Amino acid sequence: MTYAHDIHPAPTTFLTKYVFSYDHKVIAKQFLWYGIFFLGIGGMMALLIRWTLAFPGEPFPVIGPILFPHTNGVVPPDTYSMLFTLHGTIMIFFAITPILIGAFGNYCIPLMIGARDMAFPLLNLLSFHIAVLSAVLMLASLFLPLGGAAGGWTSYPTLSTLIGSPGAGQTLWCLSLFVLGVSSTMGAINYITTIIAFRAPGMGYFDMPLTIWGLWLTAILNALFIPVLGAGLLLLVFDRVFGTTFFLAGAAATTGGGDPILFQHVFWIFGHPEVYILILPAWGMVSDFLSFFSRKPAFAAKATALSMTAITVLSTLVYGHHMFTTQMSPLLTQTFMTLTMTISIPSAIFFANWLGTLWRGSISFDTPMIFALGVVFVFGLGGLTGLYLGAATTDFYLHDTYFVVGHFHYTMAASVLLGGFAGIYFWFPKMFGRMMNETLGKIHFWITMIGLNGVFFGMLVVGYAGMHRRLYNPFVYEFMQNLIPLNTFITWSALLMGFGQLPFLFNFIYSLWKGPIAVENPWQVGTLEWTLPSPPKTHNFDTIPTVKCGPHEFGNPLLKTGRDFQYQTEELVR
Numbered sequence: 001m002t003y004a005h006d007i008h009p010a011p012t013t014f015l016t017k018y019v020f021s022y023d024h025k026v027i028a029k030q031f032l033w034y035g036i037f038f039l040g041i042g043g044m045m046a047l048l049i050r051w052t053l054a055f056p057g058e059p060f061p062v063i064g065p066i067l068f069p070h071t072n073g074v075v076p077p078d079t080y081s082m083l084f085t086l087h088g089t090i091m092i093f094f095a096i097t098p099i100l101i102g103a104f105g106n107y108c109i110p111l112m113i114g115a116r117d118m119a120f121p122l123l124n125l126l127s128f129h130i131a132v133l134s135a136v137l138m139l140a141s142l143f144l145p146l147g148g149a150a151g152g153w154t155s156y157p158t159l160s161t162l163i164g165s166p167g168a169g170q171t172l173w174c175l176s177l178f179v180l181g182v183s184s185t186m187g188a189i190n191y192i193t194t195i196i197a198f199r200a201p202g203m204g205y206f207d208m209p210l211t212i213w214g215l216w217l218t219a220i221l222n223a224l225f226i227p228v229l230g231a232g233l234l235l236l237v238f239d240r241v242f243g244t245t246f247f248l249a250g251a252a253a254t255t256g257g258g259d260p261i262l263f264q265h266v267f268w269i270f271g272h273p274e275v276y277i278l279i280l281p282a283w284g285m286v287s288d289f290l291s292f293f294s295r296k297p298a299f300a301a302k303a304t305a306l307s308m309t310a311i312t313v314l315s316t317l318v319y320g321h322h323m324f325t326t327q328m329s330p331l332l333t334q335t336f337m338t339l340t341m342t343i344s345i346p347s348a349i350f351f352a353n354w355l356g357t358l359w360r361g362s363i364s365f366d367t368p369m370i371f372a373l374g375v376v377f378v379f380g381l382g383g384l385t386g387l388y389l390g391a392a393t394t395d396f397y398l399h400d401t402y403f404v405v406g407h408f409h410y411t412m413a414a415s416v417l418l419g420g421f422a423g424i425y426f427w428f429p430k431m432f433g434r435m436m437n438e439t440l441g442k443i444h445f446w447i448t449m450i451g452l453n454g455v456f457f458g459m460l461v462v463g464y465a466g467m468h469r470r471l472y473n474p475f476v477y478e479f480m481q482n483l484i485p486l487n488t489f490i491t492w493s494a495l496l497m498g499f500g501q502l503p504f505l506f507n508f509i510y511s512l513w514k515g516p517i518a519v520e521n522p523w524q525v526g527t528l529e530w531t532l533p534s535p536p537k538t539h540n541f542d543t544i545p546t547v548k549c550g551p552h553e554f555g556n557p558l559l560k561t562g563r564d565f566q567y568q569t570e571e572l573v574r
């Protein structure tokens with residue numbers, strides 16, 4: 001096994017240090033800024049969508065007349081379709097993915113396993129710049145004559161064929177995600193190779209922090225299933241540009257092939273593992289943070305790692321529950337329903353392990369910890385609501401209602417967003433050598449948490465009442481008019497949540513230059529990155545460390561060091 005890279009000379013020019021850097025830590029920061037930028041864009045799109053649902057026909061305050069001068073600030077119906085398409089796309093692929101996988105994956109993996117860099121630094125550099133190219137293609141689609149993609153973030157044919165989306169925006173959407181898939185596949189290959197081949201001497205798989213487990217399993221899913229999405233996107237581009245009939249409805253009657261349902265199969269074979277691609281890094285981080293801030297070993301850490309592995313495997317087998325209403329064979333429906341219910345077993349195991357870690361812990365409510373506790377709450381609620389969608393009998397009623405939107409926002413958006421914030425607050429001192437303000441962090445948490453639950457729980461309620469998604473003005477239907485007050489409440493909650501991000505933005509930017517200088521190990525934990533100065537040197541480790549214990553060694557009464565934890569480089573006291 002190769003344990004370390006050679007020490008490379010530090011970059012000397014601005015371009016090699018900050019723009020075209022091979023250093024995994026700089027690339028991580030690039031992905032972080034990239035993700036935060038698109039988090040703002042996707043969030044603003046969400047507010048425009050919510051305003052339209054609460055106050056149909058009324059102009060959006062302040063920026064509405066600027067964005068939509070021809071309609072006096074009112075969001076037009078065609079623009080509304082574009083907004084909810086790009087909101088979902090941007091949040092999943094251009095905000096959550098860069099922050100959780102691009103930033104934390106790049107930053108944490110070498111530091112936490114005791115390596116000097118990624119296995120393939122050039123591939124790492126290219127993965128970021130190819131992601132930038134993807135973003136340029138996506139943003140460029142907004143300035144085309146007919147605007148960007150408007151076929152929904154899933155872009156099902158026929159909505160996404162030339163019949164449903166005649167402009168070039170949908171084609172650019174497909175190309176953008178294909179290019180982003182290339183970037184993500186590069187990153188996945190790098191992550192998998194680095195974790196397998198570059199762990200420090202003595203670090204077995206169960207000595208890795210659970211953060212690394214989450215990132216590793218995510219990378220495996222990325223490597224396996226992003227090419228599936230890429231194939232589907234290419235076939236859709238061929239249909240749009242070259243006149244093929246892969247997804248053309250009725251083509252089977254004339255050419256012997258072609259079916260729009262084929263795209264749904266291809267999309268969800270990728271799409272359901274994608275849920276876990278996004279959330280596994282957050283699960284891993286939360287599993288570590290609960291241990292770190294409870295000052296006790298992670299309860300059944302091996303079982304947690306194995307449960308995450310079991311979920312990873314099962315996630316590849318359950319995609320059909322997204323397609324219960326497509327008239328698939330009843331035998332397939334029953335199979336996918338059973339597999340979907342089965343995946344709740346390992347999920348319940350590691351959730352119980354989280355509670356076991358917290359039980360009787362000496363909990364300190366620092367900002368990373370309260371965000372981690374927020375993940376525990378919202379994921380529990382989101383997971384329970386998923387049971388109703390995994391059962392075919394209830395899904396037939398709830399499918400394509402706002403209940404689905406509330407469910408996947410709780411499991412994906414809320415869990416991943418709060419997990420991402422927990423990671424930012426935790427590793428900010430290691431990244432930048434300064435501390436973020438704790439008071440502003442707690443204000444950020446509570447405003448976000450209150451607004452977030454108002455939005456997503458409200459969605460569950462209006463969805464249960466029968467309100468379908470993707471309707472520009474649902475209240476033209478008489479039976480939905482009683483839901484106007486609840487939709488107004490959801491929108492005010494969304495505005496509150498959006499407002500709650502301002503303390504974070506100020507805290508983040510201000511702390512970069514004016515935050516208190518971070519002490520060597522502010523959270524008093526024993527993982528390898530905290531044995532280094534903050535921020536670390538270009539090559540991380542002068543001498544590759546030797547790992548002698550696990551990452552969660554807290555509260556050992558035999559310790560004589562004056563602290564309640566052990567570094568992974570120290571012999572386990574027995």
